[in-house]
Each structure stands twice: as structure tokens, then as C-alpha cells.
Amino acid sequence: MNPKAAGARWRQLTLGLFQGPPASFESFYPGPNLEAQRACAQWAAGEGPACVLLWGAGESGKSHLLQAAVGVVGARDLPTMYLPLREAVRYGPVVLDDLDGLTALCLDDLECVAAKPAWAHALFDLYNRLQLGGRRLLLSAAAAPHELDIALPDLRSRLTAALIYHLEVLGDEDKSCALALAAARRGMVMPEAVAQFLLRRLPRHWASLQAALAELDRTSHSAGRVLTVPFVRAALRLGE
Secondary structure (H helix, E strand, C coil): CCHHHHHHHHHHHHHHCCCCCCCCCCCCCCHHHHHHHHHHHHHHCCCCCCEEEEECCCCCCHHHHHHHHHHHHHHCCCCEEEEEHHHHHHHCHHHHCCHHHCCEEEEECHHHCCCCHHHHHHHHHHHHHHHHCCCEEEEEECCCHHHCCCCCHHHHHHHHCCEEEECCCCCHHHHHHHHHHHHHHCCCECCHHHHHHHHHHCCCCHHHHHHHHHHHHHHHHHCCCECCHHHHHHHCCCCC
16 A cells, blocks of 8 residues: 555544544543543643653553544644554554654554564654654553563664553442443433443443443433433343
8 A cells, every 4th residue: 555545544544433422531530540641631732741652451541542632632723643553553654654744643552563673663763753843742552661572672762761651440449430420421320330230240341331331322312311220221131
């Protein structure tokens, strides 16, 4: 795929990531990650260090914060982009061409490409061009830079110099609060007993919980907006 086609393809794909309720800092329940949330909000406002890196396990909220940051920058009519490298890897490092013209760039899932020499060199070159242009870069990875498999030592050095935050996966109590917040943003009231019921009966990963909320949002219009365990059990067909 040539550079122009790859770039156009990715601009189309990233637009599709924001279907449904968009990620925002207001919809992020930070739990133990409040400092990282504040740093990302500061980054999106054009303040603080130009390069920030978030690392942590899956389900820790890295993608949410990156997409929220892109939303804030975009709302100011500044050129920005969220690029999930887990998906972009199939197109090759050519997708990084010309991204130094953006005011702010968010690169998700760095671990998916950093061990590949061609990608590592392209990332190093992009980092340098962004820095020379006074641009801003927000990244996420599954591990801290010194623990990542990175094919280029110079790239590791650049990443280690970033402002780095470790995101922790929410515990059950915080997940219950996060569910109540997500429900409230859809106009539903979720008592703690309902949140705990969902956490017991559904897979714990956030995509499944969000899908359940979307279904409850659709069905609760005819039953009132305060959720109850019997209603949730019936609406999601969870049985006894």
C-alpha cells in the first residue's frame, strides 16, 4: 500500500472508532489512576511535557484516555489523530508517514510494533520530527519502556525520557463505581446492587459491560430509567 493510500485508509478507520458514546475525561472513572488522567488532560490542553506515555495491562483504561485526549484537541479544531497500532501493524510503518504535521498524535498499543526493526526506526524518526516541530505525542504500551521489547535502543531512550504513568486495573469496588458513572451518562440510575449483579454475572472485561449497558439503555426506555436487578436479569436474559 502506498503512503497516501495508507494514510487515507487510517483516517477513515479511526473515525469509526468513535461511534457510540465517545470517550471523554468526564466518562473515565479514574480510581487509582487520577494522576494519569490529570496528566492526559493537561497534555490535551497543550500544557506540560510534550510526550507522555501510559503503560499498564489491558482493561486499565489506556485507550480511553488516549481517545479522550484526541477528542479535546479536536474540539479546538486542531489537527489530531488516534492511531491504534494493534490494527495498524498490518499496513506497515508507512502509516506513520506525514503524521508530523499533526498538532497532537496518540499512538496506542506500542508493544505491537516496537520489536519490529522497520517500525522502530519509523517511530524514532517520527518522534524526532514531532519534537522538532513542537508537536505533542501521547503513547500507550503494555509495559514500561525499559521492559518493552524495542528493536532500536535510541527509541527506547526517547521513550524513557517521556513523562510516564502506570495505569492500574480497577478493582471490583471501583468497577462498580465506573459502571454507575457510565450508566449515568446514558441517563440511567444504577444502584450498587445492580452493578454488583452485573459484575458477578457478566465477563469482567469492559467491552462486555459496555455492550450490556447499551442493551439496558435501549430496553429501559419502556420500563423507566432506574435499573433494578429483576429488570436487568430479564433484559439481559441472565436467568436465575
